[in-house]
Amino acid sequence: MADQTAVRLSGVRKSFGAVDAVAGVDLEIRDGEFFSMLGPSGSGKTTVLRMIAGFERPTGGRVELAGRDVTALAPFDRDVNTVFQDYALFPHLTILQNVEYGLRVRKVAKARRRERAREALRSVRLEGFDDRRPAQLSGGQRQRVALARALVNEPRVLLLDEPLGALDLKLREEMQVELKEIQRRAGITFLFVTHDQEEALTMSDRVAVFNRGRVEQVGTPAEVYERPATAFVAAFVGTSNRIGDVHVRPEKIRLDLLDAGGAGEADRSATGTVAEVVYAGPHTRFVVDLDGGGRAVALQQNLQTSSMDVMRLRDERVRLSWRAEHEFLTP
C-alpha cells in the first residue's frame, strides 16, 4: 500500500555549535499537499528544508521520505528537488543545459532529455530562451528556469526556499498564482519556505508556523489565522489587538462615532478616542486609544468614505464593536 505521507519528521534537531537552530520538530506532510513553513528569519524553517534536501545532517531525529528513512542519505540519493532562494543556476550552461542537467547526470539519452527539458520550459511559459545564459535573463525568468530545472525530474517532493523573495511585488503576486497552478497540474507535493505570512496564507493547503527552532502551530490558513494557538502565532500571522483578556483581528472590529448610537448586531464593544488615521487606499487603519487602557487597531473598508472623510475622524470619540465568535484566547 502506498504511504500517504510524503515527508515525515520525527524529533528532528540541528545544532550549530552551541546554537540550537532546530530544537525538536515533528511534522507530517501529505502527498500532493501545498505545505508552507512560515516563520521569521532564524526560526529554523530553512534549516529544516536543508535537512530534508540532505544538505545538513540532523543532530538528532529522523527524516523520512515516502516512508523511507533518508536521514543519512546524500542529497543525490533523495527523491526531492530544490528551488533555491537565489536560484543557483549554473552560469556556464545555457538555459536548456541547466534544465536538462538532472536528466543528464542520470544518463537519460540526449534526444529524450532535450525533449523533456523543452517541455518543462514550456510548462513554466519560458520558450525561445534555450541558448541564452542565466545572466541574460531577468529575475522572474531565472525563477522560472529554476522551477523547470527542478520539475523536469518529476520529484516526489519539491522544496522551495523563499523562491519569490527576490521578485518585485507585482511579479511575486503573479508567480504565487502560477506556482499554485503548476502544483495542482503536476500533482507534486510542494514544501514552501517563506517569512511572508500573506504568501503562506494565500498559497498553502496547510501552514506550519515556526518560532525559535520549534513549530508553534500546524493547520489550514484559516485555522492558523482565526484560531492562533499561541500569542506568537497571533502576532506573527496578521496583526491582532489585545483587548482585556482576549484578542481580536483589526478587520473584525467595526468603528462608529460614539454619537451615532447602536452597535448593531455586535455583542462586544469598547469606547475610545481616535489617535491616528492611516489611509491606505482600499481601506483605512484607525489607531484608537481605549478608555479602558491600551490601544487597538481597527481596519475599515473605504466602502463609502474617501480620504477626506476618514481624516476628519482624528481625535473623535468612537465605539469599537465586534462579535464574540471573533475573539480568541492565547495561552
Added chain:
Amino acid sequence: MTLSRGARLALRAFTALGLAFVYVPLFLVVLNSFNADRSFGWPPSGLTTAWWAHALDNEGARQAVLTSLKAGAGATAVALVLGTMVAFAVQRFRFFGRDTVSLLVVLPIALPGIVTGIALGNAFQVVLKPLGIGLGLFTVIVGHATFCIVTIYNNVLARLRRMGTAVEEASADLGADPFQTFRYVTFPLLRPALLAGGLLAFALSFDEIIVTTFTAGPGVTTLPIWIFTNLFRPNQAPVVNVVAAVLIVLSVVPVWLAQRLSGEATAH
C-alpha cells in the same frame, strides 16, 4: 572625480614618464637585436637580421629555451595540483591553523629569491643527495613550484569565494554524485582561474634566475642563466639581445592572456 587642468596634465606627464622608464629600455633591447653595429653603437648604423639567424643556429641558446620550457611546464603542473588543493581546503573547510596555512602558502612570493635559493640548495644537498638524487631539472622544478603555487592559489581562492557553494549544492540536489559535480560544475567554473593562474606561474618560472642558480645542477642551463653567462662574452653579445627579445615576448604573452582571462572570469 574631477581634477583641475594642471593636475590632469601633470598626472598624464608622470604616467607617461613612468611607463617610458619601464618600456624604453625593453624597446632598446629589441632594437639592438637588429643593430648592425656589433658594439651596439647609437644610433644604429643599420639594421640587420643576421643576429636572429645567428641565434637560431646557436645550439646553447636552443637547448636553454627547451630547458626553460620544461622547467616552466613542470613547475606549473605541480603548482596547479597543489595550489588548487590548498585553495579548496582553505576556502571550504574550517580547521585549526587555517589562516596560518594561507599565509605560509603566499609567503614564498614575498621571500627574497636569494634566501629561497640558499635554503632550497642546502636542503637538497642534505636531503636528496644521500638518496642519490643530485641537483638537476627536477630540483629546479621543485624550487620554482614553491612560488608558482601562489598565483594558482590566489586565483582559485578568489574564484571559489565568488562561486559560493550554492551551485554545487544545486548539482547534488539534481542527482549528481561528487565526481559528476566536479566534472560538470566545479571544474568548468574554475577553468578561467586555473588558466590565468597557470599562465602567470609559467611566466614567473620562465624568467627566474636566482632560485634557479642555487637549485640547478651543473648540466642544467635555463634561458636566463644562459643569457647571464653569455652577456659578457663579446662574441655572444648580439645573440644575447636576440634571446632577450624572445624572452620578452614569451613573458608578455602569458601575462596578457592571464589578464584577459581574469577579466572574463570576473564578468561572469
